[in-house]
Amino acid sequence: xxSVTQLGSHVSVSEGALVLLRCNYSSSVPPYLFxxxxxxxxxxxxxxxxxxxxxxxxGINGFEAEFKKSETSFHLTKPSAHMSDAAExxxxxxxxxxxxYDKVIFGPGTSLSVIP
Amino acid sequence: DGGITQxxxxxxxxxxxxxxxxxxxxxxxxxxxxxxxxxxQGLRLIYYSQIVNDFQKGDIAEGYSVSREKKESFPLxxxxxxxxxxxxxxxxxxRGQGANExxxxxxxxxxxxx
Numbered sequence: 001x002x003s004v005t006q007l008g009s010h011v012s013v014s015e016g017a018l019v020l021l022r023c024n025y026s027s028s029v030p031p032y033l034f035x036x037x038x039x040x041x042x043x044x045x046x047x048x049x050x051x052x053x054x055x056x057x058x059g060i061n062g063f064e065a066e067f068k069k070s071e072t073s074f075h076l077t078k079p080s081a082h083m084s085d086a087a088e089x090x091x092x093x094x095x096x097x098x099x100x101y102d103k104v105i106f107g108p109g110t111s112l113s114v115i116p
Numbered sequence: 117d118g119g120i121t122q123x124x125x126x127x128x129x130x131x132x133x134x135x136x137x138x139x140x141x142x143x144x145x146x147x148x149x150x151x152x153x154x155x156x157q158g159l160r161l162i163y164y165s166q167i168v169n170d171f172q173k174g175d176i177a178e179g180y181s182v183s184r185e186k187k188e189s190f191p192l193x194x195x196x197x198x199x200x201x202x203x204x205x206x207x208x209x210x211r212g213q214g215a216n217e218x219x220x221x222x223x224x225x226x227x228x229x230x
Contacts, residue, residue: 004158009156031215032215032216034218036219041223041224041226042223042224043120043122043206043208043221043222043223043224044159044206044208044219044221045221046218046219049216049218051216090158090159094215094216095215095216103161103174104161104219106151106158106159106160107158108156108157108158109156109158
């Protein structure tokens with residue numbers, strides 16, 4: 001079965017420090033890849049998505065992610081963390097199934113804390 | 117503003133009771149979804165609908181039921197057969213059903229058992 005792993009269920013960074021959230025997927029087929037963010041007691045919103053146009057994808061709020069096929073990874077980064085970045089981050093993949101509906105598979109999430 | 121509205125925000129269920137979670141969208145999206153979120157497990161798909169009057173089971177449909185009588189509405193019923201219903205429930209929609217479609221989410225309903 002296809003799966004998505006996110007290394008580290010909780011990550012803490014200092015304000016102004018680099019944010020690195022890891023995502024790996026299991027597939028031999030290049031999928032579509034997404035990062036979603038969830039603020040407390042809210043739904044998810046899309047940060048960015050990879051659709052094969054470019055391996056480095058820029059998203060909202062200064063986040064970007066790089067697709068590395070050889071490593072089956074899609075890590076999320078931000079050069080300088082802000083207090084408002086504290087949230088839960090989910091990596092998601094789709095494109096495994098060539099059917100009329102292709103299910104989105106979500107990773108377990110990484111909770112990001114930003115220390116003042 | 118267009119979006120997805122879920123209600124209520126908090127819901128309590130008594131043993132043996134069925135409860136219904138509301139989801140309404142004004143984005144004119146064809147596809148709608150229900151996810152269940154448990155801490156540390158990500159999101160799991162309960163049901164999805166690609167078009168009015170049609171829906172399919174997701175990965176964890178047992179104990180749940182849905183209807184899609186209108187394009188805008190996709191209510192979820194948590195039946196008494198669902199023995200562990202305590203979770204955060206998220207409704208989502210997408211313009212189409214392609215693999216690269218962005219999902220739009222509501223703000224969720226927290227269901228707890230009394």
